[in-house]
Amino acid sequence: MIVEHNVPLQQHNSFGIVARAQHLVRIGEEADVAALLADDRWREAPKFVLGGGSNIVLTGDVKPLVLKVEIKGRRLVEETSRAWIVEAGAGEIWHDTVRWTLEQGYPGLENFALIPGTVGGSPVQNIGAYGVELQDRFHSLDAIDIETGRSFTLDAAQCAFGYRDSVFKHVGAGENDFGLAGRALITRVRFRLPRPWKPELGYLDLERKMGETGNFSPSAMEIFDWICAIRRAKLPDWRVLGNAGSFFKNPTVTPEQCADIIARDPKIVHYPMADGSIKLAAGWLIDACGWKGKSVGNAGVYERQALVLVNRGGKENPVTGGEVMTLAKAIQTSVYERFGIRLEPEPVVV
Known part of the structure; x- marks a missing residue:
């Protein structure tokens, strides 16, 4: 077990935010955790588990001991x-x-x-x-x-x-x-x-793919390829344009709340759920408030999908966690003021 010090985390978070871990240990097997906890220097230290860094927003340097999980197989x-x-x-x-x-x-x-x-x-x-x-x-x-x-x-x-x-x-x-x-x-x-495998095709984008290709019995690998193409057309590659994927959860409301919103905004995208609630498309709500393509500092709303916040500064002048959260809070305020709905972020804010 080797503990590294003052480790840059920009390459370890998909937003590309510049931050450092004061101390970091790479966990390649279960025994590394046992060794860490057997070490008097680190046993009682606060710890932060880091995986692929695709669902976090770093708002500063990470003071707890970072456990970078790298277990393979x-x-x-x-x-x-x-x-x-x-x-x-x-x-x-x-x-x-x-x-x-x-x-x-x-x-x-x-x-x-x-x-x-x-x-x-x-x-x-x-x-x-x-x-x-x-x-x-x-x-x-x-x-x-x-x-x-x-x-x-x-x-x-x-x-x-x-x-x-x-x-x-x-x-x-x-x-x-x-x-x-x-x-x-x-x-x-x-x-x-x-087993036996059954394809899950009850989604509008997949139904469109079946119509476009004339293939109504796709294999699992064909569905895989379709979804890769759909996602690449809609969402930015985090290695090119830093992001944390969908930034907000799709909110759920009662049928009565949904009916009230539809009365004011008939085009709202919504889906009935098995429990009787209605799921609303958070991206549509954000877009309806005029945020698509807008920026706060180097944090921006992706032009093709309003649900995705991106790093417009790249690697040379990267976004800060503060800019991301300022933009996120402004979006939350807009959506609440117009629709009375509170959007909840998906990423973990550190």
Whole structure:
């Protein structure tokens, strides 16, 4: 185990924000966590777990000890007539893992193509795309409590998945309030990919692709390729234009609230949910308030998708976390004043 000091984090966050970690240790295997907690210098130190950095906004240098998760490895754990159980190390690149499963003949993750970040971050955010959420393909995960060093395994119910939410985003407030924010370092994640495979095509962009191509029975790899093309047309590549993907969650409202908004704005994009609530498209709300293409300092709203905030300063004059959050708060204020809806950011603000 080697602890690095004064480490630049610009290349470790997809926004490209300049910040430094006062101390950083790379976690390549579970034993590195044990060694860290056995070291008197670091056992009691505050810690911050960093994966792919695709869902964070750094507002300054990071003072806690940064644990950079780089655990690798992919394998088929089990194959039955009903499912493939596939495991990946938390440090594996998510998109590469999706492609690997398809190349091995294990379909089911294709709708998650081109989502940035690492495997370990996927259950934290309960990532979702094109009609599928991680919880729909999740089996279990292994993690380590960075306060006690205890290893544990969680199934889907124990992860308490919600819309872009999980137990890893909540702090336990009491003995019966189980929250793992700031405590869990995820080491490996397992996915349950159902057999026989059934494509998930109930999404407007995919329906358009079927119409354009005349292919109404696409393979998993064809869906993967379609989604890559759709995402590249809509969303900026973070390696070219820094960003953290969708910056706000799509808000949900009651049918009565939705009807009230429709009466004033008939074109609002909305989707009925299974529980009777209505999900509104946050990007449409932001666009309706005139923010698409606008900037605050070097933080801007992407011209093609108002839900994405971007780094307009590039690597030479990069955006600051303060500029990103100033823009985000201004957007929240505009949307609330016009629609009475409070937008909630997706990224973790550090």
